[in-house]
Amino acid sequence: MSKISSRKLPLTLIILFFASLTAHAQFLKYVNGNNSWNPDSLGNHRAVVNVTTVGPVCETFIFWRRHDDPTNKSVIVVDAKTNKRIFNVKTENISREGGTVYFQPTSGPGKYYIYYMPYKVTARSNYPNAVYYQMQNTADAAWLEQTNHADNANVLYLESVNAMNSFYPMEVIATKAEVARMLHLNPGKDYFVFTEDRAYPIKMPHDLPAHWVPQGPFNKFTGTALKGENYSYQLGIYPVTTDLKNISLTFSDLKDAAGHRIPATVMSCLNTNGTKYDGTPLTNTVNVSKGDVQALWCLVNIPAKAIAGAYKGTVTVKADNAPATTIGIGITIQNKQAINSGVNDPQKQTRLTWLNSTLAQQNDVIKPYTPLQVDAQTISLLGRKVILNNTGFPEQIQTFFTPEMTETTTTPKNILGENIHFHIVNATTHKDIALKSQGVTFTQKDPGTVKWQASNTSDLLKMDVNGSIEFDGYMNYTVKLTALADVDLDDTKFHIPFDKASAKYLMGLGQKGGLRPDTVKWHWDVATKNQDGAWIGEVNAGLQYSLRDENYVRPLNTNFYLQKPLVLPTSWGNGGKGGMLITIKGKTMLAECYTGPRSMKKGDELYYNFTLLITPFHTINTDFQWATRFYHKYNKLDTIKATGATVVNIHHATPINPYINYPFIAHDAMKSYIDSAHRLGLKVKIYNTVRELSNSAYETFPMRSLGHEIYSTGKGGGYSWLQEHLGSDYIAAWYVPEIKDAAIVNSGMSRWHNYYVEGMNWLVQNLGIDGIYLDDVAFDRITMKRVKRVLTQNGHPGIIDLHSANQYNKNDGFNNSANLYMEHFPYLSRLWFGEYFDYENNSPDFFLTEVSGIPFGLMGEMLQGGGNPWRGMVFGMTNRMPWSDNADPRPIWKAWDYFGMAGTKMIGYWVDANPVKTNNPQVLATVYKKQGKALIAIASWAPADTNIKLTINWQALGINPNTARITAPGIRNFQPVQTFGLNDEIPVLKGKGWMLVVE
Known part of the structure; x- marks a missing residue:
């Protein structure tokens, strides 16, 4: 029987099932x-x-x-x-x-x-x-x-x-008798190589498809491609006698009869080689067990200037423990140019090459950040400065943001009380081992990245320090400790001594965001806790630190942490002996990271790696907050426009974006919607993140052929499609019953991120999206920077807002959302830390640190239960329309417009020089100041109804008290119209407040 045609088969029928091979076989369709x-x-x-x-x-x-x-x-x-x-x-x-x-x-x-x-x-x-x-x-x-x-x-x-x-044709198994007959007709083979068209992804890892067996292994492949097309085909490897080890492919050039050539350099095997998400080379070892089937996806990026014709060449399959097999390859190139390399037709697997993309990897400075500048051992960046000492560690870290976070100043605020350093205690002498510093050598000075190294030595130990800083304030340290002789250690202590004036708040290590306690004791527990560091700081100065080693792997998050948790760092964790102690030490608030006793043999190496994030990242863009109003639902555009919203967020499971994190199937409808929105002056952002991926993705089975590179290992189960077509070894994720969209959990850091960046680039260039809505994040800052670059190309706005359900729970490893995602904050436009956040029973300092985004240069919105509008206004937040039935932000939007919020200066209750204060410390006031008038947002955290009086610094407010008046404009579902005298008591209900206009 001839091989199945590469043409797309009709959906309704077709297959004759080999009546000659078994008595039961009939003409089935x-x-x-x-x-x-x-x-x-x-x-x-x-x-x-x-x-x-x-x-x-x-x-x-x-x-x-x-x-x-x-x-x-x-x-x-x-x-x-x-x-x-x-x-x-x-x-x-x-x-x-x-x-x-x-x-x-x-x-x-x-x-x-x-x-x-x-x-x-x-x-x-x-x-x-x-x-x-x-x-x-x-x-x-x-x-x-x-x-x-x-x-x-x-x-x-x-x-x-x-x-x-449907199981047809690639999930219809060959019978034992058919396989035995094939083996009988093809004796002496250690393994078979089957060829298959890209239209029929190999799906079964433990069975041969029935249509392969009648003809047996086929030693050639033929296909048809366009000029410039990202073409692909498959080799199915089937070991017969033994497990195959370390399979690799070697490609020859393809040549036509006239000698025109398609070079082997444009060919690759997706399964064996590629490019990691960080731009470094990837080499995979591919082993195949006897009786299993392994798909090898071969990519051929046809040159755009290729001459039409029939090209022939070979691909040679090699394994360490079996003879090589050579397969003839014939590709006919039609005299037609592929549009955009064919990626507009992803069902043809033209986007597989995206998995090896290096798009936007160059670490160019992204606005609003400024190029790094190095002067001696001082590195300056936007609003911040790092001064290194000869050990390679920071002597001081400074910020230059005002307490209001609306501008920078020339007056520095020190984050550190003294330099960052290690204490390595000798178990024999019980004293620190003195390491002699050789000084800092800079190895890279680019606008986006500065790198340096330093060596610190003694007779017993050598500490090699490699540090780097990027334009947004991210610092990465690789610290290799090498034993030069056998040595016993009492402890290895890493000290970050914070200036107490810059250590008002703390978030992480099992602590909810808020005022820093005087003492925090913490031990490693990676099995149940997604915790490896903390953020400590003030609104205008802070530092996040995370402890890692050379084997760090980003864990899963958002309900799945327990299925792939952190790996205990060998150095810091020390078999469970390590931990952290945060206490007051004189003028500093010391974060001491200790490891406990251990022994090192001569030549042993330990990596005490860590990362730092210097906050805030930039000033707050309050005008963006007042003018940019999200409508978080698919709806008629005229209806949305009438609400006063300016940006439409298109969730998944909607007609134009039906499949979760795969917005490429209904793209024509999406483009039409976006074009119509732009004509009305609206912007459109779409739901698209990395964490889980729709089973409707065209590349599902090619990516399954990569083992667990793209999809996480797991117990399987879930929706029926997953069980029937994936079998086992996956994690079932979100499911939308209305459209039967079933998602599979991504494994973490993988080449899918390369595809994700390319996909964003395609969406910007072809559909004109104005940004993305992220529903939690399962990639790191490298991918986020790449995404921001492609979203903002050619003047596109690149609006990114991040939603997170509260991660402080068992399934998420008791982390804080803001602490978990802080590395992404430099590139976000807004936070929506709303789901499962309690706006009624948490302190204002929790709002400030975990919800508002203000200490990091961001602003946010509320979600759960519609939020608390009075408390939200203290931080410039409303809820989002029309997500909550019981809270409509339009009355507050209207009040903003009536007052004229554009151009106001936000002076929060946390600013010591705030010109308006109340006489009750549990009733807080934030001022939105402009020429000649101010809006005062008041919110109560008092346990009962109360009356307050305002203390106003009229000179600082810029208003003459002799002519001033205080009014409460009528705001539906918020407050009645009311006028107050300058010295009147103002009644404040429990959990509520006011918006007062002073002019």
């Missing part, structure tokens, strides 16, 4: 059921059989060729005429290849449906689990006695509920 039944009780697959007799028992053999284990799965038979279930059913000889089903034809001759993978759905709707019914005897005894005299019923076809659920 596979049909698309077009969603004609409910799969959540009957399953996704059925055989349609025809009965021609009128006897009480019919027998049919279903040649289903399944790759699951059907031996204990139920079979449900339904009468097609009445649509009623038949209970007189019996099965025999059930196997993966086929099975016999007896049933009572209750309506006589006609069609009957045999559902052979029925299941029920358990658990919550967005995290369902399909549980397959087990075989049960539902037939009565009298009927069972008649099954020895059954009439025959013919299988007309096999039917899947829709095309997405």
Whole structure:
């Protein structure tokens, strides 16, 4: 039988199943059921059989060729005429290849449906689990006695509920007899190499597809491509005699009859080589177990100037423990140019090359940041300065932001009380081992990155320090400690001595954000705690530190931390002996990171790596907050425009963005919507993040062929499609029942991030998106910088807002959302730290540090329960329209516009020089000041209703008290119209407040 054509097959039928190979094989066709039944009780697959007799028992053999284990799965038979279930059913000889089903034809001759993978759905709707019914005897005894005299019923076809659920053709297994016959006809092979077109991704890791077997291994591949197209094809490796070790591919040039050449340099194997998300080379070891099937995806980036014609060459498959196999490759290049390398048609796997992209890797300075400047051992950056000492560690870190965070100043604020340093204590002398510093040598001085190194030595130890800083204030240290002789250590202590004046707040290490306690004691517990550091600081000066070693791997987050937690750093953790102690030490607030006792043999190496983030990252853009109003729902654009919103956030599971984190399928509808929005003066952002990925992604199975590079290992389960097509070893994620979109959890840092950046670039260039809405983040700052670069190209606004559900819970490892995502804050436009955040029972300092974004140069919005509008206004926050039914921000927006918030200077309650204070420390006031008038936001955290009086510094406010008046404008669902005298008591209800205009 000839190999299946590379043309796209009709959805409704087509396959002749090798009648000559087995007595049961019949002319079966596979049909698309077009969603004609409910799969959540009957399953996704059925055989349609025809009965021609009128006897009480019919027998049919279903040649289903399944790759699951059907031996204990139920079979449900339904009468097609009445649509009623038949209970007189019996099965025999059930196997993966086929099975016999007896049933009572209750309506006589006609069609009957045999559902052979029925299941029920358990658990919550967005995290369902399909549980397959087990075989049960539902037939009565009298009927069972008649099954020895059954009439025959013919299988007309096999039917899947829709095309997405079909097993045809790549999940239809070859039988044992067919495989044995193939092996018999092709003796002496250690392994077979099958070739396959890109249109049919190899899906089964443990079975051969039935259509491969009749002809056996095929030693050549032929295909057709366009000029400039990102073309691909597959090699299916099938070990016969032994496991194959370290498989690699070697490509030859492709040549046509006239000698034109497509060089081997444009060819690669996705599975063996590539480029990591950080731009460094990737080499994978590919091993294949005997009897398994491994897909190798071969990429050929056809040159744009290639000459049309038929090109031929070879690819050679090699393994360490088996002879090489050479496959002939023939690609006919048509005389037609591919548009955009073919990536506008991702169903052709043209975007696989994106997985190796280096787009936007160059660390160019991103606005509003400024180039780094080095003067001796001082490094200056936007609003901050780092002074290094000869050890390579910071002698001092300074910020130059005003307390209001609206501008910078020439007066520095010191973050450190003394320099950052190590104490390495000798267990023999119980004294510090003195290390002699050799001084700092700068190895790179670029506008975006500065790097340096330093060496510190003694007779016993050598400490090599490699440090770097980037334009946004991120510092990375690799600290290698090498034993020059055998040595026992009492402890290795790392000290970050904070200036107490810059250490008012703390967040992390199991502490909720808020005022810093005088003492924090903490020990490593990576199995249950996503904690490796903290942020300590003031609104206008702070430092986040994280402790790592050379084996650091970013853990999973957002409900999945426990399934892939942090790896305990060998150095810092020291088998569980390490920890942190934060205490007051004289004029400093000392963060001491200790490791406990250990011994080192001569030549041993330990890596005491750490990262620092210097906050704030930039000043606050308050005018952006007042003018940019998000409408977080897909709706008619005229309706949105009428609300006063300016930016539309398009969530997934909507008509123009249906599939989670894969906004490439309904792209024509998305572009039409965005174009219409732009004509109305609206901007459009879309939901697109990394953490989980829709099963509708065209590249699902090519990426599954990469092992666990893209998708995380896990226990499987979840929605039925996942179980039936992925089998096992994955983590089921978010599911949308309305469109049956089932997501799979990403593994973490992988080449998917390269694809993600390229995808964003495509969305900007082809659809004109104005930014993205991030629903938590599962990539690091390298990817975030790349995303920001492509989103802001050619003058695009590149608006990024980040939503996070509160991560301080068991499943997320008790981390703080702001602490977890701080590395991304330099590139965000707004925070939406809302879901599961409690706006009623937390302190104002919690709002400030964990929700508002203000200490980092950002502003935010509220979510859970609509937030608390009075408390929100103290931080310049409202809720987001129309997400909460019980809180509409439009009345506050209207009040902003009536007052004229544009151009105001925000002076928060946290600013010592705030010109307006109340006489109750639990009732706080923030001033929005402009020429001749001010808006005062008042909110209460007092335990009961209270009355307050305002203390106003009229000179600082710039208003003459002799002519001043205080009014409360009427704001629906917020406050009534009211006028207050300058010395009046102002009643404040519990948990509420006021917006007062002074002019």
